[in-house]
Amino acid sequence: MGRPCIPNTLLAVSNYKKADWKRYRELTAETCRQIRTEGRDINKVTKDFNAALLQAAKKCIPRGSRRYYKPYWNKDLESLQEELSEARREAETQPSQTNNIKLQKAANKFAENYEKVSNITVNRGRQREVRREERERRSKKSVQGRSDEASLTLNELLTALKKLKAKKPPGSDHITNEMLTHMGSFATKTLLDVFNLSWKDGKLPQVWREAIMATILKRGKDNKKVASYRHISLTSTAGKTMER
Template structure:
C-alpha cells in the first residue's frame, strides 16, 4: 500500500458492538485518515500515528499532528493519551523516547479507556488499556462508598440500657450518691447517714424531673400514625424496662421434640422434597429455544431501549419505606433517601449500566436464612414452617 495501513475489528459483547481500528502509519507515508470508517459511537482507534503535538506530550506540533487533530475534531473523537503521560516508545537504536502511539475513542466509551500502562515483557512500547465496566464491581464500589459516608456522617454511640432522660447533671449526682454511700459504709455515723439520704433524695428528684422533660421533648416530635412502635419502645426505656428475649423454635417429629440444629435439618429435608421440580427434557429444549429466540430478536419497544432518568429515580426513592431492615449489603432506605446529588447520579449510573447490560449484581448472596412458624395452635410440626 502507498498510504497508511489499518485493520478494522468488530467485537460484539451481548448487545454492545465495539469497532476497533488498529493503524500503522510510517513517517514516509501519508496518514490517509479520511479512509478510516468512524461511526458516532463505540469506536476505538489506536495505533502508531508518527505525529507530534502538544496535546500528547511534545513541545511542538508538526504537519502530521495538525492533520490528526483536524481529523479528531471532524469526527468528535476524544484523545485517550494525556500530555503528562509517559512516552509510549523507547528507541533502542537512538536511546530516546517518544509518543508515536495514540488512542482515540468516541465519548460513550471514553470512561472505560485507561491511560498508558506499564511496559509489557520485553516490548519497546507501553500499552493503552481498555476495559469494560463490571456491574458487580460498580455496585460493590458504590455500596462501600455509601457505607463509608454514612459511617462518617451518621452519629454513632448506641449503647445497651440507654436511658433517653440521662444527662450530665444526673451523672454527677449519681457519682455524688455513690461517694456518699461509700462514706456511710466505711465510716458509719449519724451524720454520714443523713448526708446519704439527702443526696439520694436530691438524685431521685432530679431523675424524676429529667424523665418528665424527656417525655415531653420526645413525644412532641413523634408521629403517632407511623411511630407507634417507637412510642412503646420509648415508654419502656423511660420506665427502665429491659427488652424481652427471643423464643426458641422447636418442632415435633414422631413424638420427639427437636430443637436447634435438628430443627434446621428437619426443615431442610421437608423443604427439599417440596422444592424439587422435575422438568422433562422436552420442556428443557423448549425453554432453551425460546431463550435463543428472545436473545436474537431486538426489542421493538422504545421504552426497553431508553435509559432511566434522574426524575424517575428520585420518584422511586421517595416511595421507599424508612423503617425497613437492610439487606446483606447493609444499605438502609434512609441512606438512599438522604444521599447527595453526586451519589444519586452515581446510583442512576449503576442502574442504567445494569439496564443496558441486561445483568444484575450477584453481590446479594450470603443473606440470612431461617424459618418462622405458621400461625396455628398447638405444637409446631416440621411441615408447618415457612422459609424467609
C-alpha cells in the first residue's frame, strides 16, 4: 500500500467570518419569493431553492484558501456520480434484475475510480459498509414512515436550524449549515414549504438521497500516512435538517 499523495495545492473555501450576512438574508429572501412550490415536482423546487442560496452565497461570502489539500473530486468523478444517481433512480422507479445489476456496476465503478484518484485504498468491505449505512439511514428517516399527515411547523424548523453545527462539510448540493442558519425569513418559509411538499408527496428530493464518499485526515495524525485517514459519507445538510 503506497502513501497518499498530498500535494501543496490550494483549496478555495468559504470565509464565513467575513461574510455579509445582512445582504445574504436580503438576497435569499428576495430570490425565494419567486419560487413556487405548490403543485410542482419536489426535485425542481429543491433545485430552485438550492440555486437561490448558492447565488446569494457567491455574492456575499468571500472565498479563501487552504493548503495541503488533495483535490480528489474531479469532472470524471462528477460524471460517474451522475451515472450512479441515474442508475439508482431507474432501479427505484423501475425495479428489475437488469436495473439492479446496472446500479451495482455503477456503484462499483464510482468506488474504484474514487480510490484511484485519492490514492488511498478503499477496500470492498468498506465500500459495502458505506452503502449499507446509507440504505439504513434512508430507511429509518424515510418520509413514508411518518405516522400522521400534519404539516411541519415553522417553530419545528427554527428549532432544527438552531441545532445545526458550523464548519460541517456539505453534500452534493453544496449547501452548508451556515447558509441555512443565516437565511432570510422568507427563505426559511420556502424551505418549510419544501419540507412539507416532501411530506405530502411521500418523496425525498433525489439530491438529498445522494452521498459523497470523502477521505479526511484524522485530527493530530500524520498526513503522509494512509492509516491517518478515514472515510465518511457526506449527505445534504437540508435533508439532515428535515430528519431532525
